[in-house]
Amino acid sequence: MGSGVIRRRLALVMxxxxxxxxxxxxxxxxxxxxxxxxxxxRKVRTLPFSTGSVHVYKSxxxxxxxxxxxxxxxxxxxxxxxRARGSRPAVDRGRYRNHAGPKTxxxxxxxxxxxxxxxxxxxxxxxILC
Numbered sequence: 001m002g003s004g005v006i007r008r009r010l011a012l013v014m015x016x017x018x019x020x021x022x023x024x025x026x027x028x029x030x031x032x033x034x035x036x037x038x039x040x041x042r043k044v045r046t047l048p049f050s051t052g053s054v055h056v057y058k059s060x061x062x063x064x065x066x067x068x069x070x071x072x073x074x075x076x077x078x079x080x081x082x083r084a085r086g087s088r089p090a091v092d093r094g095r096y097r098n099h100a101g102p103k104t105x106x107x108x109x110x111x112x113x114x115x116x117x118x119x120x121x122x123x124x125x126x127x128i129l130c
Contacts, residue, residue: 031055031068031099038102039064044129047114051121054080054114058129061108066101067116073097081115084108085127089115 031053036043041059052069067080078100083089084107092100105112111127 034068034099035066035102038066038099039104045114045125047116047123047125049116049118049121049123051076052078052116052118054116054123054125056082056112056114056125056129061106062104063107063112063114063129064102064104065114065116066099066103067118068099069118072099076119077117079115079117079122081113083113085110085112089113 032055035055035057039057041057041062041064043055044058045056047054047056052067054065054067057064063082063084065080065082067078069076069078075095075097078096079091079093080101080103081089081091082103082105084105087105090103090105092103094100100116107129111130113127114125116123
């Protein structure tokens with residue numbers, strides 16, 4: 001084989017490897033990317049727990065939260081709850097594949113309490129962002 005044929009085959013192999021690497025990186029979205037698309041503002045907290053995590057965002061006095069499972073796919077019982085001090089909680093619960101929420105409340109300068117669960121695992125923040 002001539003050196004031109006070897007170079008073309010090598011270039012083809014490199015192109016295939018690069019494309020497959022990009023597909024892996026662009027595969028299913030991460031919880032951070034999905035939460036940023038669902039909630040506006042800046043991320044202020046991530047509350048991890050055994051079976052998932054709750055991502056909390058803040059924008060102009062509004063607090064938004066979304067619960068994500070550690071392993072998305074099969075339907076699981078999920079909840080997310082956001083409560084500004086002195087108000088009733090905003091709750092989303094059900095059997096979801098990818099996330100519960102987003103749920104948004106107006107907190108102004110008040111503290112908030114965020115809860116989330118996936119299956120048997122759960123997290124409760126206590127009063128935060130005071």
